[in-house]
Amino acid sequence: MINMKVNPDSVNPLLGYRLDPGEPGLANSAPASLSIIRVLSQETGNLMAFKKEAARNGGYVVYSKISLDMQKRGAFLAAVAGKTQAIIIYKNNNIGNKEDKNNSITNIKIDNNKNKKDQKIKKLETLINRLKNYLNSETDIEIKSEIENKIKILENQLIMLKLGNYISNQNEEILGMVFTAYF
Numbered sequence: 628m629i630n631m632k633v634n635p636d637s638v639n640p641l642l643g644y645r646l647d648p649g650e651p652g653l654a655n656s657a658p659a660s661l662s663i664i665r666v667l668s669q670e671t672g673n674l675m676a677f678k679k680e681a682a683r684n685g686g687y688v689v690y691s692k693i694s695l696d697m698q699k700r701g702a703f704l705a706a707v708a709g710k711t712q713a714i715i716i717y718k719n720n721n722i723g724n725k726e727d728k729n730n731s732i733t734n735i736k737i738d739n740n741k742n743k744k745d746q747k748i749k750k751l752e753t754l755i756n757r758l759k760n761y762l763n764s765e766t767d768i769e770i771k772s773e774i775e776n777k778i779k780i781l782e783n784q785l786i787m788l789k790l791g792n793y794i795s796n797q798n799e800e801i802l803g804m805v806f807t808a809y810f
Contacts (some may be wrong), residue, residue, distance in 0.1 A: 640701045644669075651676065657805045658702040666695055666706035673711040686717040690783050692776070714780075716787065744788065 639658045644665070652672055657665035666795045670693045696708035755778055762774045789803050 629760060638702045641676065642700060642705060649806060659700040659705040662700070662703070662705040662707070662786060663695065663697075666709040669691070670695070670709040670711045677711070677713040677715065681713075681715040681717075686715045688713050689716050689787060690714040714783070733738065748788055751781055751788065755781050755785065 639660050640664050641656050641658055643656045644654050646652055646669075650673065652669050655665070674691055674693060675689070681688055684790075691713045692711070694710045695706040696710075697704055698707045699705070714788070729778050758774055758778050758781070762778070763772060764772065
């Protein structure tokens with residue numbers, strides 16, 4: 628008879644987590660089977676903090692995204708990291724842009740210059756159309772999903788721009804990186 632012993636720690640290993648500097652919360656460990664709930668609860672807390680900060684400073688969240696980095700650990704698909712993003716609109720220009728490696732808040736300011744606004748609207752519409760064309764020709768599901776998310780972000784920014792807000796220079800650089808990454 629074969630004597631096989633299964634070590635429970637190899638089937639459901641304990642995962643340790645670190646928080647980014649300045650990030651509120653507890654860096655508790657969790658077994659792989661509970662890792663998704665552990666990381667998701669931390670990232671949801673981060674999103675609530677973004678919303679709270681926006682409300683305190685006279686802004687509002689127009690877009691938010693939580694993503695989890697999933698990997699196989701033992702016998703489970705586990706969340707080994709998470710990332711929270713939020714785009715917040717502020718009514719005044721006193722609030723600066725804040726960015727963090729895993730969490731980001733973007734400030735969109737108000738612009739009264741119609742020519743700049745029209746040029747930015749054209750750029751965004753062109754970029755959205757090109758991304759949609761590229762999306763139709765792409766076969767990789769992961770890349771398609773990324774492109775669809777970028778299109779949604781750009782469409783939200785286009786709506787905000789048409790409502791009278793403009794995208795800060797930092798966001799224009801990000802749009803340029805998105806554009807060059809796919810073309």
